[in-house]
Structure formats: structure tokens, C-alpha cells
């Protein structure tokens with residue numbers, strides 16, 4: 468049976484996602500927790516810099532280049548099927564709101 472991707476909404480702790488997030492780029496990826504760059508989902512199940520185990524994956528510019536970006540994410544999910552695919556704009560927006568709340572608290 469073929470499986471397709473559907474977007475879902477679920478509650479997450481934004482810090483938990485940030486601290487276990489691999490952000491996929493064109494050639495290399497970076498760690499959401501410590502911003503280490505040059506990571507590769509084929510090699511790195513944990514961040515080599517801060518040691519964070521990756522559980523979530525996303526890609527920048529998904530909305531601008533959906534086919535190309537989705538292919539990259541799908542390759543990562545085929546290699547790491549236990550990772551959860553997070554929408555980058557959702558993540559950025561929610562993290563920004565939290566930073567603003569914390570700033571004014």
C-alpha cells in the first residue's frame with residue numbers, strides 16, 4: 468500500500484522540537500539546538516557538536532520550492548523513519564512568538 472504525506476496538527480514543546488531538530492539545507496544541514504553546520508542526515512543521528520539526538524526534521528524554503536525541498540526531506544525520512552517532519556514556517560513562527568512572550572514577561 469502506498470503511503471502519502473498529510474499535514475497534521477499536534478501539540479509540541481517548542482524547546483523540545485528546537486533542541487532535537489535537524490534543519491536540512493541544499494548540501495548540508497544544521498542543528499536547531501547549537502546551530503552547528505555541515506551536518507548530514509546520512510551520517511548524523513545525533514549532533515556531533517552538542518550531542519543532541521535528532522527527532523525532528525525540517526527544511527528552509529519549503530514553501531518556495533516545495534517539490535525540491537520535499538524530496539530532500541523525504542530522503543531523510545527514508546533513512547530515519549522515526550523522525551517527525553515539522554513545517555519550518557510553523558516552527559519559526561512559534562519560536563518567535565515564544566521569544567516575544569519571554570521578552571515581555
Ligand SMILES: [Zn+2]
Nearest residue numbers: 498501514517
Ligand atoms: Zn548541536
